Amino acid sequence: MALIVQKYGGTSVGSLERIKAVADKVAQVRRQGHQLVVVVSAMAGETNRLFKLAEQLSDAPNPRETDVLVATGEQVSAALLAIRLRALGYPTVSFLAYQLKILTDACHGQARIKSVECDRIIHALSEGNIAVVAGYQGINEKGDITTLGRGASDLTAVALAAVLKASACEIYTDVDGVYTADPHICPKARRLERISYDEMLEMAGLGAKVLQLRSVELARRYRVPLVVRSSFDDASEGTWVGEEDTSMEDVLVSGVTLDNNQSKITINGVADRPGLAARIFGPIAEAGIVVDMIIQNASADGRTDMTFTVARNDLRRALDQIRLVADEIGAGGISFEDQVAKVSIVGVGMRTHAGVAARMFQVLAKEGINIEMIATSEIKISVVVNSKYGELAMRALHDAFLGQLAADAV
Numbered sequence: 001m002a003l004i005v006q007k008y009g010g011t012s013v014g015s016l017e018r019i020k021a022v023a024d025k026v027a028q029v030r031r032q033g034h035q036l037v038v039v040v041s042a043m044a045g046e047t048n049r050l051f052k053l054a055e056q057l058s059d060a061p062n063p064r065e066t067d068v069l070v071a072t073g074e075q076v077s078a079a080l081l082a083i084r085l086r087a088l089g090y091p092t093v094s095f096l097a098y099q100l101k102i103l104t105d106a107c108h109g110q111a112r113i114k115s116v117e118c119d120r121i122i123h124a125l126s127e128g129n130i131a132v133v134a135g136y137q138g139i140n141e142k143g144d145i146t147t148l149g150r151g152a153s154d155l156t157a158v159a160l161a162a163v164l165k166a167s168a169c170e171i172y173t174d175v176d177g178v179y180t181a182d183p184h185i186c187p188k189a190r191r192l193e194r195i196s197y198d199e200m201l202e203m204a205g206l207g208a209k210v211l212q213l214r215s216v217e218l219a220r221r222y223r224v225p226l227v228v229r230s231s232f233d234d235a236s237e238g239t240w241v242g243e244e245d246t247s248m249e250d251v252l253v254s255g256v257t258l259d260n261n262q263s264k265i266t267i268n269g270v271a272d273r274p275g276l277a278a279r280i281f282g283p284i285a286e287a288g289i290v291v292d293m294i295i296q297n298a299s300a301d302g303r304t305d306m307t308f309t310v311a312r313n314d315l316r317r318a319l320d321q322i323r324l325v326a327d328e329i330g331a332g333g334i335s336f337e338d339q340v341a342k343v344s345i346v347g348v349g350m351r352t353h354a355g356v357a358a359r360m361f362q363v364l365a366k367e368g369i370n371i372e373m374i375a376t377s378e379i380k381i382s383v384v385v386n387s388k389y390g391e392l393a394m395r396a397l398h399d400a401f402l403g404q405l406a407a408d409a410v
């Protein structure tokens, strides 16, 4: 008998028909004698709908009250699944974050988990129940509802799997695994049988939303065996995310990602003196805005240009901060572009192979795509391009590094 944590995403529980199908799948595993903790997302589209309701009432909805609102989506699907399982004759108990104590900090909308108590789950399982848990939500020290960030039902599942020392954490979604690129954008993408935690971490951070970034971080830290599968297709084996092994190094590039939600800001004519980068980026950090790539040009006449990227929905706030600082430090001017995309290639094989970046740039040149910024790490290379070329760049890079011929050549 194994303890398995399963998570079903929004599309997987998107209608009553889908909830019935999920209940049948859960029941089947239960009949095999396994203990089951099932984490559910809100029904597809529900979280967006709730955010929009709040936005119709306020330009800047209060974060505490927004969490009270958007956390309800998961409460509904947890209850519906439990109702269905009970109707099928399977003892089931649903839990919300406060009933378990998924304790978080007070950062509404992006709360970080501090601890998870599973006593009630353990008790429910020991009495023969299936435990159904509402994903995405937590509570802070005061007992107020928090949410863990978009897509974070994955994180709830991994956190529970880590604490319960589950034998597997199965993430059920609308694709049958992690692909070499988003299969909805790149029709030639192939399913990966395995991917290392490090590669998955890079891919999740660079726009592959199939797994939420922090859930991968947590899975790596606690060595949670993680598998991504389809809730629509029982036949597929899915993708295992786990420790890197030596055979993975043979693969040069495991995946190509696209993040189409980027914007770029340039401050011209910044005096080239110690402390100015800190002056520029300090207030942005204090405003809770994540800066991604930063480029500082070589200085001419003691002045330099500084360019950096932020998520498109943070652009306005970042510009507000930068305009204040630019005046104080006597910068030459500010320009921005709100339609840029980040396209990246990821693979542990890059550690040991030379010339990958050069080949990437050739592929983009051949398509006539201008590279605006470049960033590299040990196992990834990212470029910023105009948004309108994002998908084209992704497909061209996929063909070059992961197409059938390319695979033969490596």
Ligand code: ADP
Residues within 6 Å of the ligand: 008, 009, 010, 011, 012, 041, 151, 172, 173, 174, 175, 177, 178, 179, 180, 181, 182, 183, 184, 207, 208, 209, 210, 211, 255
């Ligand atoms: P869920 O609602 O089940 O959590 P998500 O929409 O969050 O599902 O994640 C699944 C989606 O991730 C897929 O439909 C796919 O479009 C997208 N995706 C992006 N990159 C990849 C990739 N490399 N492999 C598989 N899916 C990807």
Ligand code: ASP
Residues within 6 Å of the ligand: 009, 010, 041, 042, 047, 048, 073, 135, 136, 149, 150, 151, 152, 153, 154
């Ligand atoms: N329902 C939440 C969202 O849409 C959490 C999740 O689906 O994982 O972001």
Ligand code: MG
Residues within 6 Å of the ligand: 009, 151, 154, 209, 210, 211, 212
């Ligand atoms: Mg998701």
